[in-house]
Amino acid sequence: MARLTFMGGIHTYDGKELSMDKPTTVLLPKGDMVFPLTQHFGAAAKPLVSKGDEVLVGQKIGEADGLISSNIISSVSGTVKSIEKRLTTAGKMIDSIIITNDNEYKKIDGFGQDRDYTKMSEADIRKAVKEAGIVGLGGAGFPTHVKLTPKDSTKIDYVIVNGAECEPYLTSDYRLMLEEADKIVEGLKIVLRLFPNAKGIIAIEDNKPEAIKKIKELAANESNVEVVSVKTKYPQGGERQLVYATTGRKLNSRKLPSDVGCVVNNVGTVAAIYMAVAKNTPLTHRIITISGDAISEAQNFYAPIGMNYSEIIEAAGGFKSNPKKIVFGGPMMGLAMYTYDLPVTKTTSALLGFIEDEAAVEETPCIKCGKCYEHCPLNLMPNMLEMAGRFNEDDKFLKLDGMECCGCGCCSYVCPANRSLTQTIVQTKQTIQTKMKR
Amino acid sequence: MSDLFNVSAAPHKRSPITTKTIMQDVIIALIPASLFAIFNFGLRALLVILATVLASCITEYLYCRLMKKPVNPWDYSDVLTGLLLALNLPVSIPIWMAVLGGVFAILIVKMLYGGIGQNFMNPALAARVFLLISFPSRMSTFVLNQVSSPGIKDYLRDGVLVLDGVSGATPLGQLKSGETVDLLKMFVGHIGGTIGETSALALIIGAAYLVYRKVISLRIPLTYIVSFAVFALIFGGHGFDMNFLLGQVLGGGLILGAFFMATDYVTSPTTEKGQILFGVFLGVLTGLFRFVGSGVEGVSYAIIIGNLIVPLIDKVTRPRAFGKERVKDGK
Known part of the structure; x- marks a missing residue:
């Protein structure tokens, strides 16, 4: 039975009016393209090209390694410049294929060809x-x-x-x-x-x-x-x-x-x-929202994967005032990075620039107001989980169902004492998961 | 490295509601009751309020300085404790007693247990009970009428001597001795009692503001009042006597206690179920104190005893995570 909603959760300023009425514009990259071999959950893809190889639009340049992994597809034609570690929006240094764009956009055979899916088998x-x-x-x-x-x-x-x-x-x-x-x-x-x-x-x-x-x-x-x-x-x-x-x-x-x-x-x-x-068209592009109060013209772009974010910010008219914080993804679960000299990946849906860092506030003691519990969509008690996490009480953390946390951020958002509940709980969860694997 | 942007874990947005804004809201909600108190009891009520508030704030500040602890950003919680204490004191209390209460609330009940969020009893109520036990007669002498023109010395030294008002029975006392009470007067608050408890009307206006601002929910106050009323109906010995029942609900500290003291975050349960249990427990306890015990009041004792079982309530009402199946293992 559909309920159309769920328990807990928050209503917050949604900021969508900044960019919702801006039609998507297509972007052409200028500089080198960077294709991290991990842009997905699971094992890194294996590179299929090496330095000096010519690649085409739609060409598979990285192959899924194992069951839970994914292919990496080039969004431009050009030459492989190198394969080296590059910083990504996930905050990690990841082996990446760097391609010099020849700006000709030569496509692989069959790219964009119509296929009648009603005649295709499930396996196909x-x-x-x-x-x-x-x-x-x-x-x-x-x-x-x-x-x-x-x-x-x-x-x-x-x-x-x-x-x-x-x-x-x-x-x-x-x-x-x-x-x-x-x-x-x-x-x-x-x-x-x-x-x-x-x-x-x-x-x-x-x-x-x-x-x-x-x-x-x-x-x-x-x-x-x-x-x-x-x-x-x-x-x-x-x-x-x-x-x-x-x-x-x-x-x-x-x-x-x-x-x-x-x-x-x-x-x-x-x-x-x-x-x-x-349409026989692999995943080479995605729509990205560039928004936040520091961005001159918040809007949506159809951007090729591998393109550098600094070019996208430029296309959005740059910053209207100096941002204090850059977030990749949404403000609730996205990742803050110290730079935007990073490539577009499959999973990042937005770059947000904020003039103020609302999260840079001083923590005060928990007053047990229960707002974190009230707003937790999973019916957890984040304040107690945070305490268990801080004092490394794994048993207590498990007993309080801490492993159920989805990291949505509602508890930290509502906390009147500005406690980093989500951060502590997610970290504790990861620590316990690592211990369990041993 | 000023060209690097801030990094921190998600979420990157915070709600504008902070501990400070919550405390401010509760103080704002107590303004109608405080103003009515000054109207009802005269300027001496204001003097008591100032005394407890100042005593609370100075105690907290000095404690932090002397113990070489960082003085927390001022969150008004000490102001609130002082204000709540004043509202729970008779207007005729000597000022030094009020000050002693403020010091006790902050020093003994709050700071020695670790400061805000760590106290296991409501500081204001614990201080009131401390004063009740220490100075029973001064704490239960209630007067109504104002003094015409007291000298300033009398004012500070000893309130009750110069107050020529009707000292004696509060409506609850009258009910206990079998008399009837004027319900309208009780609702408006033109009766004897502690400084802030008399006007149900002013308190409910403040409580409505807190509910509107989502600072409190009605779960604890309503279950408290309803379960107390049911207890009074069954065990009060007056059956369906509306004058008695409403008099019991409006009289004494029930309204003030239910909306402003029992809802104190730190000393009340977190879960919905726990809050309902807590409310019922307080209702029954208050009923026991009022109808079975020898006293006329019972709200303060009920709430601080209730505070003591909050950890237990929290433990037995621990919520089950969404989607988690009941584990039926024999371990």
Whole structure:
């Protein structure tokens, strides 16, 4: 049963008005392109090219290494300059393929060719998704072909397309839903071919009426697809929250959506599936929101993967005042980096520049107000988890279900004492996970 | 390295609500009751308020300085403790007693246990009970009418001597001895009692502001008042006597205690279930004190005893994580 919402969560200034009405503009890169071999959840891809090789647009330059990994595709044609470690928006130094762009955009054979997916076998569809290097574009970057291959395809009841875009400031999914709604609906139809018993649900937060209207129009004739307007509340787009809001089914941290008969994909991912399967176009670009109060002209760009963010900021008119903080992704779960001299990757949906760093505030003692608990979408007690974490009380942390934390940031956001609850809990969780692996 | 941007863990946005704004809100919510108190009892009420507030603030500041602890950014929690204490004192209390109460609340109950967030009892109420035990007669002498023109010396030294008002029974005392009470007067607050407890109207206006600002929820106050009323109905010995029931609810410190003291974050349970349990516990305890015990009041004792079982309530009402199945193992 659909509840259209979930427990806890927060309402915050969403900042979407800065960029939501700006149509996506296509960007052409100028400088060298950087393709990190890890832009996804799982093992790094193996490079297929070496220094001096010529590459084409759409060429596979890195190959998935193992089951949970993903291919890396070149978005330009040119020459491989080197393979070296580069800093990424994930804050790590990662082996990357550097390509000098020849600005000719020569494509590989068959790039962009129409394919009739109704005549493709399920295996061919999955293979096309894998070859195209598609990963979850919502941020987690889980390889999509793995998601599309659950133990038993017949046990999937719902294919949920996540158009919630609950993170403040982000408008890339919104623009996609307005501008390329057909790709989302068609992409969902392709995914539904893999799951004979599944119904398609496209879930969109109700603060995006234009997108809901547009997608509803396009899906009107699809008897097996329902467009659901879910309540606007962060983190509505979290996998566990969205599955619950649309189907009433509950997931815990140890379960995958497929365990409760669901497959969840972001709208961008579904559109990428359409391009890969029906248009033979691998994942070479993504929509990126450039926003925040430090950016001159907040807007949305269709940017090639590998392009340097400094070129994108330039395209957005640069900074109108000096930013104190640069965040990649949304303000709730995104990563702050000390520089923006970084390449566009598959999973980063935004660059936000802020004049003030709201998180740079002094911590005061916990007053047990319970706001963190009240707003926790997973019904945890973050204040107690934080204490257990600080004093390395692993047993207590486990007993309080600390491992269930999804790191959404609601507790830190609401904390009147400005405590770094999310940070401490996520760190403790990772420490315990590492200890368990030993 | 000023060209590097700030880094920190997510989230990068913070809600504008801080401990300080919460404390400010509670102080604002107590303004109607304080103003009414000054109207009802005269300027001496203001003097008591100033005495406890100043005593609280100075005690906290000196403690931090003398113990060489960092003086926290001023969050107004000491002002609030002082104000709440004053509202729980009779207007005729000697000023030195009020000051002693303020020092006790901050020094013994709050700071010695680790400062804000660490006290296991409501500091203002603990101080009130300390004064009640130490000076029972001065703490339970309530007067209503103002003094016409007292000298300043009398004012400071000893309130009660110069107050020519009707000292004696509060509405609760009258109810205990079987009389009826004027409910309208009680609702408005033109009755005897501690400085801040008399006007249900002024307190409810303040409480409504706190609910509107989402500082408190109604779970604790309502379960407290309702369960107390039910207890009074069954065990009060007056059955469905509305004059008695409403008189019991409006009288004494119940409204002040339920909305402003029992809802203190630090000393109340966190979960919804826990808060309801806590409210019921307070209601029953207050009923026991008022109807079974020999006293006329019971709110202060009920709340500080309730404070003591909060850790236990928190433990038994620990929430189950979303999506977590009940584990049925025999271990």
